[in-house]
Amino acid sequence: MKDMKKIPPETQLRIKQVLQTLKIAPESIHKKPLKGYDNLFSVRVGDYRIIIEPNHEDNVIFVWMVSHRSKVYDRFKRRTGGE
Numbered sequence: 258m259k260d261m262k263k264i265p266p267e268t269q270l271r272i273k274q275v276l277q278t279l280k281i282a283p284e285s286i287h288k289k290p291l292k293g294y295d296n297l298f299s300v301r302v303g304d305y306r307i308i309i310e311p312n313h314e315d316n317v318i319f320v321w322m323v324s325h326r327s328k329v330y331d332r333f334k335r336r337t338g339g340e
Contacts, residue, residue, distance in 0.1 A: 259322040
């Protein structure tokens with residue numbers, strides 16, 4: 258939620274719509290696998306990216322981060338201590 262507060266309201270709405278669609282029909286949204294991670298994906302919403310981890314067994318999608326495309330991957334690496 259902290260990430261969302263920094264995003265313009267109209268983009269927040271689009272992101273929420275994409276997340277709802279992922280919940281209902283995950284196959285209808287293009288997800289790009291995140292290099293170096295087994296079950297993490299990036300979803301594009303305009304100039305923003307959502308990093309998600311789907312859990313198909315529990316029918317849950319964990320949202321790791323939402324940020325501008327120019328910053329999201331570096332911020333994600335710093336936050337997770339990743340590669």
